[in-house]
Amino acid sequence: MDFDYTPSEQAFRNEVREFLAENLPPPKERGRGFLAGWLSKVRAKGWVGFSWPKEYGGGEGSLTEQAILKEEMALHRAPPLGTSFMGLAWVGPGIMQYGTDEQKQRFIPDILDSKVNWCTGYSEPNHGSDLAAIETKAERIGDHYVVNGQKIWTTGAPWADWIILLTRTQFDVERKHDGITCLLVPMDAPGVEVRPIENMAGERNFAEVFFTDVQVPVENRLGEEGKGWQVTISALANERSSIGEVTQMFARLDSLKALVKATRRQGRPAAEDPAVQRRIGEFEAKIAAMKYNGLRYLTKQLRGEPLSSETSVNKLHRASLEIEMADFAVELTGMAGVQLGGDDAADGGSWARSSLGWPGVVIGGGTPNIQRNIIAERILGLPKD
Amino acid sequence: MDFGFSEEQNLLREQVRRFMADELPSSTVRALALGEDPERRAALWQQAADLGWLALIVPERFGGVGLKWIDLAVVLEECGRALCPLPVLSAAQAAAAIARCGNEDQRRAWLARIASGEAVFGIGLYDEPNWIDPQGVRLAGGELLTGTKPFVQDGIPSTHLLVATRTGDALALAIVATAEVEVTAQPAVDGTKPTAKAVLDAVRPLDTLPISSADLDFLTDCGAVAVTLEAIGAAEAVLELTSEYAKTRIQFDNPIGKYQGVKHRLADMFVDIESFKSLAYYAAWAVDDAVDELPRAASLAKAYASDAFARIGIDGVGLHGAIGYTAEYDAQLYLKRSKWVRSAFGDADFHYRRIAAMG
Ligand SMILES: Cc1cc2nc3c(=O)[nH]c(=O)nc-3n(C[C@H](O)[C@H](O)[C@H](O)COP(=O)(O)OP(=O)(O)OC[C@H]3O[C@@H](n4cnc5c(N)ncnc54)[C@H](O)[C@@H]3O)c2cc1C
Numbered sequence: 001m002d003f004d005y006t007p008s009e010q011a012f013r014n015e016v017r018e019f020l021a022e023n024l025p026p027p028k029e030r031g032r033g034f035l036a037g038w039l040s041k042v043r044a045k046g047w048v049g050f051s052w053p054k055e056y057g058g059g060e061g062s063l064t065e066q067a068i069l070k071e072e073m074a075l076h077r078a079p080p081l082g083t084s085f086m087g088l089a090w091v092g093p094g095i096m097q098y099g100t101d102e103q104k105q106r107f108i109p110d111i112l113d114s115k116v117n118w119c120t121g122y123s124e125p126n127h128g129s130d131l132a133a134i135e136t137k138a139e140r141i142g143d144h145y146v147v148n149g150q151k152i153w154t155t156g157a158p159w160a161d162w163i164i165l166l167t168r169t170q171f172d173v174e175r176k177h178d179g180i181t182c183l184l185v186p187m188d189a190p191g192v193e194v195r196p197i198e199n200m201a202g203e204r205n206f207a208e209v210f211f212t213d214v215q216v217p218v219e220n221r222l223g224e225e226g227k228g229w230q231v232t233i234s235a236l237a238n239e240r241s242s243i244g245e246v247t248q249m250f251a252r253l254d255s256l257k258a259l260v261k262a263t264r265r266q267g268r269p270a271a272e273d274p275a276v277q278r279r280i281g282e283f284e285a286k287i288a289a290m291k292y293n294g295l296r297y298l299t300k301q302l303r304g305e306p307l308s309s310e311t312s313v314n315k316l317h318r319a320s321l322e323i324e325m326a327d328f329a330v331e332l333t334g335m336a337g338v339q340l341g342g343d344d345a346a347d348g349g350s351w352a353r354s355s356l357g358w359p360g361v362v363i364g365g366g367t368p369n370i371q372r373n374i375i376a377e378r379i380l381g382l383p384k385d
Numbered sequence: 386m387d388f389g390f391s392e393e394q395n396l397l398r399e400q401v402r403r404f405m406a407d408e409l410p411s412s413t414v415r416a417l418a419l420g421e422d423p424e425r426r427a428a429l430w431q432q433a434a435d436l437g438w439l440a441l442i443v444p445e446r447f448g449g450v451g452l453k454w455i456d457l458a459v460v461l462e463e464c465g466r467a468l469c470p471l472p473v474l475s476a477a478q479a480a481a482a483i484a485r486c487g488n489e490d491q492r493r494a495w496l497a498r499i500a501s502g503e504a505v506f507g508i509g510l511y512d513e514p515n516w517i518d519p520q521g522v523r524l525a526g527g528e529l530l531t532g533t534k535p536f537v538q539d540g541i542p543s544t545h546l547l548v549a550t551r552t553g554d555a556l557a558l559a560i561v562a563t564a565e566v567e568v569t570a571q572p573a574v575d576g577t578k579p580t581a582k583a584v585l586d587a588v589r590p591l592d593t594l595p596i597s598s599a600d601l602d603f604l605t606d607c608g609a610v611a612v613t614l615e616a617i618g619a620a621e622a623v624l625e626l627t628s629e630y631a632k633t634r635i636q637f638d639n640p641i642g643k644y645q646g647v648k649h650r651l652a653d654m655f656v657d658i659e660s661f662k663s664l665a666y667y668a669a670w671a672v673d674d675a676v677d678e679l680p681r682a683a684s685l686a687k688a689y690a691s692d693a694f695a696r697i698g699i700d701g702v703g704l705h706g707a708i709g710y711t712a713e714y715d716a717q718l719y720l721k722r723s724k725w726v727r728s729a730f731g732d733a734d735f736h737y738r739r740i741a742a743m744g
Contacts, residue, residue: 001455001670002387009386064386257744274738281737285664285689292388292663299389313656369645375655376648380628383643 070244094235418576434502448497465615507540526550540581698723
């Protein structure tokens with residue numbers, strides 16, 4: 001057991017820090033042209049798609065270097081390394097693993113250069129948690145698939161250029177996980193229609209996406225026909241390192257502690273209230289547990305041991321922290337806590353906004369009940385329900 | 386960066402686990418917890434010593450193995466899994482205390498005897514049931530000690546007691562021969578963690594080690610870490626016992642583990658155990674390699690584990706139904722341990738407040 005980094009890893013950390021000192025002004029000083037410059041600089045460093053092979057424009061960073069990069073970026077509250085979150089998080093890795101050479105050359109550079117935005121068409125009105133039951137139909141006709149059906153909750157669909165789409169090419173299957181095919185579809189293809197949906201925070205980030213006789217060339221299929229489920233599963237598994245997330249959570253905890261210090265309840269400092277101290281301590285214990293869980297799982301990966309579904313542990317912590325920290329801050333600050341803006345809003349209304357923002361984390365990536373099923377069934381070996 | 390155990394540590398774990406399975410099945414644990422069969426207990430203690438467990442953290446020049454708390458962690462975790470009633474934890478704490486606070490003569494006098502199992506220590510730091518603070522140390526220090534130590538962990542059977550004393554604001558650890566003290570076993574929920582009351586009447590300490598309040602904190606942190614490490618093993622044992630039962634007990638035509646009221650609770654147990662395990666490993670590492678971080682790390686681990694294991698102890702019984710309530714079934718033994726764990730070296734409330742005070 002050893003928390004030291006090798007000299008070359010340490011040198012890499014220093015390199016990231018120096019880069020950030022030079023190229024990342026404080027948030028208020030980041031002007032209009034900042035983001036474009038930032039994206040091209042991190043790209044030039046090879047840090048976008050840092051885990052991917054150099055052959056395709058990635059950075060080929062080691063697992064530890066990837067963790068260091070994420071940690072430092074989060075520590076310095078840097079903006080994302082690309083504009084296509086999903087492109088970088090799972091579409092790109094999916095293409096890297098299952099794509100043909102042509103697909104890699106066609107799609108990867110644009111993801112790395114933030115030229116193309118991707119969205120994810122998995123969920124359907126009748127199939128959310130039970131994703132494998134999807135029924136959007138893709139029928140092979142000559143060298144095309146013809147797609148009919150509907151997706152929903154598709155984040156980023158209103159402005160995405162491409163969608164990674166789960167379809168069903170075969171309906172008479174014994175296991176619903178068979179007969180699923182993954183297609184890469186341009187959002188401007190004839191027959192694709194996007195209808196944004198407003199969420200409870202008033203944002204219109206996700207949408208219904210309708211497919212009517214949409215023609216998709218066979219060369220846009222990712223992986224084999226009927227094997228789309230494996231593509232999905234292993235692509236989503238890329239979304240597992242929680243190091244950057246933990247750093248963000250610690251930063252939010254610091255904000256929360258500062259808020260506690262600045263808050264009086266019933267005329268007395270909130271920081272002296274044992275109930276408040278306890279809540280803050282519980283948050284810290286969970287976040288610290290996420291950190292050390294993450295390091296234990298990273299160690300497993302570094303040793304080449306298989307990770308089972310342990311990452312669900314941190315997902316469950318993250319979900320409960322996402323809800324409870326905001327809920328606590330809003331309650332702590334009384335009538336100032338429920339204000340979204342204005343002079344009197346606690347922390348400018350950021351906690352109030354968080355209290356309306358948790359579903360992306362809590363529901364979006366598999367609900368807590370589903371995470372518990374995963375742990376119970378895959379790790380503890382309990383019967384499926 | 387490597388937050389995992391080495392091959393040697395994994396071998397040590399296997400050795401301890403096998404020993405516990407062979408020598409300390411629950412029938413033996415139960416007997417020893419009742420104070421039965423002292424010869425067997427003494428023989429097991431000697432075996433533990435011969436296997437080097439008591440010498441692990443004792444420096445080599447004092448007859449020890451010279452390893453670290455993170456190595457000891459493996460042993461304590463497996464002791465916890467078996468609910469081993471031998472005072473391995475107290476031996477470690479006594480060794481840590483004397484190595485840190487003793488002078489060269491005192492280290493030479495005691496550490497080798499702890500390592501060999503010859504000196505068996507009971508430990509009494511605080512005299513208030515729930516006041517972890519120099520002020521919770523009541524026994525007056527001096528050349529002769531007179532007074533009561535109400536909560537001596539592993540006081541019976543022991544050869545020596547390590548007790549905290551106070552003279553004004555000055556703190557010290559006194560080593561006394563158990564034979565010179567009137568010790569009486571106190572009935573408690575968890576028989577595998579025997580507590581004794583010690584009454585001292587003009588007892589002359591064999592040695593006195595002056596300590597600072599930082600030393601006292603350190604020993605408390607070591608205690609909190611050790612208790613949490615044992616709790617990992619115990620909690621995993623409950624989870625395993627209960628998961629296995631949930632796979633075989635049929636109600637309403639299905640194994641009860643198919644019902645989410647059962648399986649989700651078991652999943653939550655897993656989440657909690659994984660989490661206080663990670664926190665405890667880090668704290669154990671910090672004892673030797675990042676002692677500045679120890680107070681916070683120990684408090685985070687103990688706070689999390691205190692509440693989580695208490696719940697696990699209760700649900701381990703509850704999820705079994707009535708059979709879990711029977712004396713014969715082992716689930717109840719872990720519930721009892723969880724009660725002790727919760728208070729030993731500070732409950733969640735204490736540790737969360739301590740963290741708050743650290744800022
Ligand atoms: C902000 C946000 C962004 C999203 N972005 C995308 C996206 O970009 N692309 C995409 O494809 N999808 C996206 N989703 C959809 C998301 O993946 C689904 O919402 C999620 O999988 C749950 O499905 P559902 O909403 O249909 O709920 P359901 O599956 O109908 O679940 C409803 C409730 O029942 C519970 N439940 C379901 N099954 C079980 C079970 N077996 N045991 C116990 N409880 C169960 C769930 O926990 C939940 O509480 C997004 C969702 C949100 C909230």
